[in-house]
Amino acid sequence: MTVGFIMMCHTALDRAAQVARYWAEGGAPVVIHVDRRTKEHDYLALTRTLADLENVSFSRRFKCEWGTWSLVEAAQAASEQMLERHADVRHVYLASGSCLPLRPLQDMVEYLNARPYTDFIESVTTTEVDWTTGGIGIERFTLRFPFSWKKQRRLFDRYVDLQRRVGFKRQIPDGLIPHLGSQWWCLTRQTLSAILQDPERPLYDAYFRKVWIPDESYFQTLARLYATSIESRSLTLSKFDFQGKPHIFYDDHLQLLRRSDCFVARKIWPKADRLYSTFLRHRSDGEKQAEPNPAKIDRLFSKAVERRTKGRPGLYMQSRFPIKDRENGKTSAPYSVFQGFSDLFENFEGWLSKYVGARVHGHLFGPERAEFAGGERIFNGCMTDSAALRDYNPKAFLTNVIWNSRGERQCFMYSPRDTQQDIDWFTATDPNAQISVISGAWAVPLFRSNQNFAIIRREAARLQQIEIEHLNILRSMYVKARVRIWTMADFIENPMEPLQTIIDEISPRATRRLTEVPQMVDLTGFGQFLQNLKNQGMQPRLMGDFPMGDDPSPKLPRRGRPYLVK
Template sequence: MLCHTAMDRTAQLARHWATHGCPVVIHLDRRAGDAALATLTAALQDLPNIRFSRRSACEWGTFGLVHATIDAATQMLADFPQVTHVFLASGSCLPIRPVRALQDHLAAHPDTDFIESVTTADVGWTVGGLSTERFTLRFPFSWRRNRRLFDGYVALQRALGFRRRIPEGLTPHLGSQWWCLTRKSLDAILNHPMRPTYDRYFKRVWIPDESYFQTLIRQVSTRIESRSLTLSKFDYQGRPHVFYDDHLHLLRQTDAFVARKIWHDADLLYRTFLTPDGDRASRIAPSPGKINRLFAKAVERRLKGRPGLFMQSRFPTKGRGGNRSAAPYGLFEGFDEIFEDFRPWLAQTIEARVHGHLFAFDHVEYASGESVFKGGLADSAALRDYNPRSFLTSLIWNTRGETQCFQFGPTDEQDITPFLAGDPNANIFLITGAFAVPLWRSGRTAAEVRPEAARLQKIEAEFLKLLAAPDTKARVRTWSLAEFVENPAEPLQQLVDDLNPRAPHRSGTLPRLVNLVGFSSFLQDLRNQGMQPVLMGDFPTDAELAPPEQPFARPQIVR
């Protein structure tokens, strides 16, 4: 057992092994201090089949872990001649099946070494960019304590083309640190005539505890089963998953005999498995495939999360993909400006919650005028603008199951526009040039509103340019103002079909269109003042604006 912390759990585990007929040799990390050794010795002094090996410092990624394992294994073979197999464990490794079951399994395979051992060309789980290079470069500096020296020395060796010579006859292999070897194979490794050469070489290999025994076993073993009897899972950064009390049912389904890492305060797990006969419930048929699928799903969720959920424990990065919001939603630009009652009409037609301008400069315009929306979202513009992306994704997440729609325009805050363009859940419906209608209806002259009209046109043009970019993922439908007012029924039918394609009925009425007679003269006045209104399209003259009655639904053939 390799131990360095939680002496109470170490003593509990060692006693469990020892009282079930398994001699134990404990290596306590020298960095743990003498007080820890005294505590552990006092707790286990009544057990004659427990020994303590010579102590050395065990720092992650260094040869100290291999040195500690060699010392403990040497003492095990010397002090307990009846031992047939040696099982390497840590102070956080918990037996999850009866010890008797492990003993029977090893007795049925007396000549088999259970150790994960694959060549660097075949292994695909190394994390950190060093696979073959861990054997061909030198690593004299600690990765954890001297990161800059570590990285700098690696870069220097690469620049100089330095390459270590691998000892003749060795083919580097990698695998889990936790193995179970036969006495014969372990003795052959410890007494190999080339061991001094191998030790000198592996002292400058990176993370040698995952390669020393995994490589040398290929020199001496007659039968290798390349798998570990210990369940150990790692996340996408190469750090081990920790098992807690709520993993009890999961651990009962594994075909492994030991699991790591167990949280030292997981009292339920220790009470359940450290019983005289082990956990009886663990005798159900194991399902390791299910466990592997669960961990694969956990890694995926850790990387991508749940679509649309942004939280303090997992803030996703753009490069890891996934939808940006939790559900489809609609954005409408220009509709409020040209219809008198667009919001209530839309809410009734597609059965959605229709907000006003969520990104208005002064405050958030929630539907029905709420000051605080679901999830505690206030109508404060300052709070919203602190992180517009999180504001919108929180709103969509908090209302899953209900379609959300809101108004947008060049008079709103524009920081959210890159997010909108890149969100595949965004349905954007845009009438270009409609921003000029409220300016016309304000009663001010063209000369007075010309600077504002030019500013708004520039903002809307930038938004249109963003929506036309190749990497835009939002679903976008645009109409010029002239195109829309010519036949508003068809675009309205399209947006209803897009947002609610399974609606049981279609409304036969249209929202009331603003009377635009005189608007074309306003546009001409803007031109006369020196501004070129280009986003409105070829707007019809007053004579062409006689509003015909437009049926809402498309004509259909009835057989």
């Protein structure tokens, strides 16, 4: 006894001819159905190519369309021809023209001969599957679907909505329990002939003619009526992505296909010369028998689906630009934002880079240019310091800075003076962000400037309002960043503790303790400056308590050699 193959073909007929010849020369009969939409000269060329093989025949042609009854009709006609012409066939294997045998034919024959009464067809109820797409489960059996989902999408959707609104439901024929599964099956002669010769077949055919995607439910449902032993799985390796589209196998999938131990794989790229030359080579029958186990490679496909749907954290691609708030991470790595530190300390960037070993930038969103670390004009990934290019899409600019420097911590200064405040919500809701703020420090450069006081007062009012809005964002319930806020007065009183906390968070493995703080700017007269602002009608609210005439003095660490007291 042997196995017979039915091939459903519509494109790449030259590859289908190679596979048909491989099976036929191995002693298996092949019945080929060619879609009637295929050009006539291509069909005739296929028949001439296989004319020398007596066990290859062609069935009546149907015009097949995805998800329609025509696919079942084509399979029925080919199956009837197979059973009628080849009495020695015990199992019938349905394959497509893009399928490729992965193991010698004799392996499959011996495998099926050891299971003469077993049908291999994926067959599960609608409540047990999660791969049905389009939001239609059991309704595909209780509604009518006279319109093509691919060509008449609008009519399809409207007719489904109409049936739902009026409460229309079709009656499922008595005795049938709808099942779904892969359309690529391997049925015994007894089961297949029982389906095709059932006296109730006209009733079943009329019912399934209006079922959505009947090629995934007709044989899967009726096999449950007649099969004595069903293994609910397909012997064909066929993987699908999250959209229900089949994965295509290329030449670089050779080792992957070998590891699956499956008999047949679908869907093979027509130009995968290496795959066809490797697997269509007649091999010895003494190779080790193995149970088909596509689960061996499921992990790789799961990773591929995850990469396709989520992408890599912090990577924004043209082919998978994320919907707002559905990104796989706003940025790709942790980074730190410092607001007010460069105003309060001299050369804070150089001091910080010495202690944390990170790339410390100036004001990346400065009004004139992006101040990259070291005064560079070009950063990783050929990013320029152009303010115009940066401001065109500041969020993309920041994510590119982080992405292009993966493996190295990025730190940058921020200020109410910076031109782009649009990133406030972006950084506040980014779990990778560490935001440290000394509120009110923006007043220090104004204090040290030599401008007309009326201009200073207006600028102070503007900067204070910007920082108030930023602080409101940082105190929001939606914040995911690690945020620390100090008033300027509180920070100056004891700068060592907050600086040590920041250093420890950026470099948690470092055990180095701070022995010095960066050089603080001269704040003599700053309290009087704030009082002058008040006298001019502008109320400073973010600096903390700076008594007039009492200039702040930080508590510095004790210097000198330690000693013991006995």
